[in-house]
Amino acid sequence: MARRGENIYKRKDGRWEGRYIKGRQNNGRIHYGYIYGYKYSEVKHQLILKKYEKQTNDSKKLLPYEGKLLDWTNYWLETFVRPKVKSSTFASYKNKMDVHVLSRIGSIKLQKLKQSDLTSLLEKMDETLKASSIRSIFSVLKNCLGKAISLNLLTENPCMGVELPKTKKKTVQALSIKDQAKLVKEINTNQKFFSIMLALQTGLRIGEICGLKWEDIDFENNTLGVNRTVLRIQTEDTAGRKTEIVEVTPKSSNSQRKIPITKTLRKNLLELKKVSTSEYVISNKHKALEPRTIAYRFQIIRKKIGLEKFSFHSLRHTFATRCLEAGGNIATISSLLGHSSTKMTLDCYTNSFFTEERQLVEKLEFV
Template identity: 90%
Template sequence: MARRGENIYKRKDGRWEGRYIKGRQKTGKIHYGYIYGYKYSEVKHQLILKKYEKQTNSSKNLLPYEGQLLDWTSYWLETFVRPKVKSSTYASYKNKMNVHVLSTIGSIKLQKLKQADIDTLLKKMNGRLKASSIRSIFSVLKNCLSKAVSLKLLAENPCIGLELPKTRKKTVQALSITDQAKLVKEVSSSQKFFSIILALQTGLRIGEICGLKWEDIDFENNTLGVNRTVLRVQTEDKAGRKTEIVEVTPKSNNSQRKIPITESLRKKLLELQKISTSEYVISNKHKALEPRTIAYRFQIIRKKIGLEKFSFHSLRHTFATRCLEAGGNIATISSLLGHSSTKMTLDCYTNSFFTEERQLVEKLEFN
């Protein structure tokens, strides 16, 4: 079938066939309409009329709305997002829209927003943000506009059909056994760096460490409960934009979990509890330490012993890698880490299986 022009094809029977989007099925699949004629110009003209007719009908069904994208986003966040999500999620959505979207296209009227405007925004972000960040921002914008479509403020979502930058698979940075021993030796003598030991022996996220309370530790059964996380989020008050510390439940049901602790870690926790004046395990007198402070303390240590390429999150990866090396199965490690699925664990730690893969292949060697 030869093609000439946009969605116009030459059929084997000599006729021209024009195709247009007639609607969508409940599944979201596109339902096409077709026009036939023996002249290309005739089919093209009929296609133009059909597209105009669809646009006109769509416009007639739209509710009148004179607001800008900025106005709609503010309403969407306050009405449909804030009541349903954690404060940290709301703050994240708001920040993504304000900083990366509304600063560029916020002044465009909602009903005048085109796919070309979104495409220009993506290209602008592509020059300064990682692909994963762009996809995250785009997802929030798409959800925002989808709600406008469902309320008949938009005929269709201009985000649909756009190409997003491809993300690169992250490589896990875990400490070697030698580097881990060096780190443990450096921090073991000071309670100030106990958060590092805790991360290495439990795989807790930095926010989970900050939110850990003494009531979460069962010294009789040697378990530790992960029931909350501490985050610094962006907020806004009369004095202007700032950040604040919030305490929320873990990011998912799987993140709220119990972790067995070793006898050596139990003893260290008991020692720390004797001198603690706070309900939090990692604290500064009476208050919980915030993630920024713990990360800064780790930064001091890593520079001192030459481990600058590692972040505090690397300690979590190190815990998982040691579990793999000890023969732990993926389901167990996934549960310890609080991952939403074993697939997520496999995606994160594929490289850590290389030693096992080599040993397996060597068993297949023959002369």
């Protein structure tokens, strides 16, 4: 039941639902907006804010816009997103909106879009997508609708108040020392699998390995520069949707970095350079190899030696774990990996600290 004099109700799922007048339809019927929360006080506070916003917004009329969410999204992507971001980022935004949002609610008129539409969309996504993917999609949608607000096409963002699923902490999958030795033994004599060795000894991402050129390697100072990454992205042409390989700068300023290399890796690189006919370190004759070719080669090896549960990205985690085991501090490892912050590194590798934590606590043992 609602509390006396208030449009706040307790739902069967345990949440509180607050209802407020959002506007009126052309036929005069009231159009309601809804707020959800697990605490009554939170919903009540949000309703007070909504009433204040409505009083403020009533004084300014929305610009007339008859377009659908699909029309607005395409305009937003082409006008405000494409000129400011990398082609890979644009392709990612467009794919998220096309596949997961517009295919389901794109036909709804922008100014008729309600929070309940997005709640239904979320429920559909929740059936097949991970929490992290859902949050990523809603982040793009929220930005898209936020721009409509700034242009006075919407008074509020329907994404606000939609309760997104919580993400679970990722667990790092790194090879044990025994499994790493087994892998190295299998690939050590075949240059076709040199990309695997590079990942194990540098922690480079798969796209960074594909984009590595000989000009990036300083053999005098034994360093390797990460200056670009190779990706396969979705594009569109007159024939319809397809994919293409693009070469872009690393994902962030921290990703563009220099990594010291061991004497063994330096020796292996020099041997490979003698027979190379390409500007790329990992190549197919003259062209750079693409990420899925490298991933496929790793798939062949891992099945052969019984490491099916590991992905190519596990090699990056393995590098970081070996650095931790060798006594590396978190700031240094974060820099080697090109993480945006030490917090990101700590979040990824907390489990890898367990041995060190045990050793530390044992030193505190009272005699």
